[in-house]
Amino acid sequence: MAALFGPRANSLAIVMIVGVLTLAVLFAVAAYLFYRSPYQTAVGYAPEQPVPFSHRHHVGGLGIDCQYCHASAETSDFAGIPATHTCMTCHSREWTNAEMLAPVRQSLAREEPLRWVRVHNLADYVYFSHRAHVNNGVGCESCHGRVDRMPLMVQRKPLTMQWCLECHRNPAPELRPENRITAMGYVPAEEGIAGSELIEHYGTPLDRLTECTTCHR
Ligand code: HEC
Ligand code: HEC
Ligand code: HEC
Ligand code: HEC
Ligand code: HEC
Structure with missing residues (x-):
């Protein structure tokens, strides 16, 4: 028994205490990193809202256009909340x-x-503009999915750099005519308008879209 509480046991206890504390700190750091990571706020994120506002009901059911409530999408960087x-x-x-x-x-x-609780949220060091997209042939659906089927707003796309770049490298298949920007269930291939025609129509600046300074200024 004496040996158990001797000097060796003391140093063992210190080692154990230090070990537990280190683990606790590592765990806290890991939890913080996870909380900050895109895994936490990515595809499928649908926070509870102060009022259970349904896009399915108002857009899909009643047929109200996005512009009625998000009018500034065309004129500003932000689509805005009504x-x-x-x-x-x-x-x-x-x-x-x-x-x-x-x-x-x-x-x-x-x-x-x-x-309202924010659903989509880009890092502050990324520049994004609604106006630049919705006035140049990119529909809400390309980035927000079938909003007309959402009983509660949910993030459908990852909003990562890779995701932005996938479209910026080859936007032609994603473009639509002006009068279909807020349409839901639009399938470009079925409309018989060639992507290349729309690229020409909008004068899409293809050379600029993959440059770092387009999104990081
Ligand atoms: C153009 C008209 C119109 C506008 C604008 C409108 N609503 Fe509605 N809303 C309705 C109608 C009509 C109903 C449902 C009646 C029914 O069940 O047929 C409804 C139903 C609802 C409901 C009941 C739950 C549901 O969806 O079935 C909530 C909650 C609601 N609205 C919230 C809002 C909020 C919040 C806003 C503003 C951001 C808003 N509405 C704007 C017409 C509107
Ligand atoms: C009647 C008003 C109304 C209409 C019409 C409407 N919205 Fe909304 N929208 C809201 C409200 C209120 C919120 C905030 C609550 C929420 O997130 O559901 C919102 C939130 C959003 C968000 C999430 C914002 C965030 O926090 O990241 C997106 C994306 C969005 N709407 C897209 C659309 C699109 C696309 C359309 C058309 C297909 C549309 N909305 C039509 C009222 C409307
Ligand atoms: C090219 C992709 C893209 C298109 C097209 C797009 N959005 Fe967004 N939207 C985003 C991103 C990314 C965010 C998050 C922005 C941020 O965090 O700064 C966002 C945020 C929002 C928000 C939250 C409020 C805000 O302004 O930040 C609403 C509402 C919204 N979008 C509605 C719409 C509607 C309505 C349309 C079509 C008229 C549309 N969006 C088209 C990518 C897009
Ligand atoms: C579905 C396709 C698509 C997606 C997804 C997309 N973009 Fe774009 N983006 C475009 C197109 C097309 C243009 C060119 C518009 C024009 O004709 O000027 C553009 C233009 C821009 C511009 C303006 C460039 C300029 O100098 O005129 C910025 C900034 C931008 N995008 C940022 C982003 C960011 C950040 C993301 C991801 C969060 C994103 N985009 C996702 C298609 C897309
Ligand atoms: C079309 C828009 C776009 C372009 C072009 C772009 N980025 Fe990004 N970048 C983003 C977005 C969006 C994020 C945020 C990603 C996230 O939150 O997951 C990001 C994040 C980053 C990060 C943070 C680390 C990471 O990977 O998440 C770095 C570093 C970065 N970008 C560097 C660059 C460099 C260098 C270039 C040029 C070769 C570039 N970016 C071009 C949109 C863009």
Whole structure:
């Protein structure tokens, strides 16, 4: 017994304590890295929202165009999230007492915006612009998927550098005419318009699209 609590046991205990502490720190670092990594916020990410707003219902069912709520996609880098009064143009008449819409009415009454949880989020060191894409033949569907089928908004594409570059190297098959940018279920191959024709029509700057400074400025 004496040997167990002797000087050797003390140093063994110190080794064990240091070992456990080191493991704890490593675990915390690993957890932090995982939390920050794209695995955490990638394809399939669908956070809960303050109101269970359904694109399937409003876009797929009621047929409201993206532009009605995300009008700035054409004019700015950001597509933007609609203000509460945009919802109220209809919901002051439709479903006025629904429990689900209580936060919307409250937001209007208190003049406080709804706090929607962001779904898509690029790193700050990446430059992205909606206007550059949607005015030049790239449809919402190419980057956001079948929004008209989403009961809750979900990220469908990885938004990694490789994913951006895949299209930037060969955008022709992804391009659409101006009047189909917000259309869902559009299949370019079935429309009989050649990608090369659209590249010419939009004057797509193919040489510039893969340069680092296009996305990192
Ligand atoms: C009636 C209004 C309305 C219409 C129409 C609408 N949206 Fe939205 N959209 C919203 C609201 C509100 C949010 C924020 C809540 C959420 O993420 O679901 C949102 C969120 C989004 C997001 C996620 C934003 C983020 O946080 O990353 C995308 C992408 C999006 N909409 C695309 C579209 C597309 C594409 C269309 C057309 C096919 C469309 N929306 C039509 C209201 C609308
Ligand atoms: C152009 C009209 C219109 C606009 C704009 C609109 N809604 Fe709706 N919304 C409706 C109608 C109509 C219904 C459902 C009635 C039904 O069930 O047929 C509905 C249903 C809902 C529901 C019930 C759940 C569901 O989807 O079935 C929620 C929640 C909702 N809307 C939230 C919102 C929010 C938040 C906004 C603003 C971002 C918004 N709506 C904008 C017309 C609209
Ligand atoms: C080329 C790909 C691409 C296209 C096309 C595109 N988006 Fe996006 N969208 C993104 C990316 C990437 C983000 C995240 C941006 C960020 O984090 O800065 C985003 C973010 C959003 C957001 C969140 C708010 C914001 O402005 O950041 C909404 C809403 C949205 N998109 C709607 C749309 C709609 C509506 C269309 C079509 C009119 C569209 N997007 C077309 C890639 C695209
Ligand atoms: C589905 C195809 C597609 C995807 C995906 C895509 N892009 Fe693009 N992008 C284009 C096309 C086509 C253009 C050229 C538009 C034009 O004609 O000016 C472009 C242009 C741009 C421009 C403007 C270039 C300039 O100097 O005019 C930026 C910035 C950009 N993209 C960033 C991104 C980033 C960042 C991503 C990924 C998060 C991305 N893009 C994903 C097709 C795409
Ligand atoms: C079409 C847009 C685009 C172009 C062009 C582009 N990048 Fe990126 N880059 C991105 C995006 C988006 C990310 C963020 C990736 C993520 O969050 O997973 C990124 C991330 C990075 C990172 C961070 C590490 C990583 O891999 O995630 C480095 C370094 C980088 N890019 C360097 C470059 C260099 C060097 C070039 C030129 C050869 C270049 N990029 C061209 C879009 C682009």
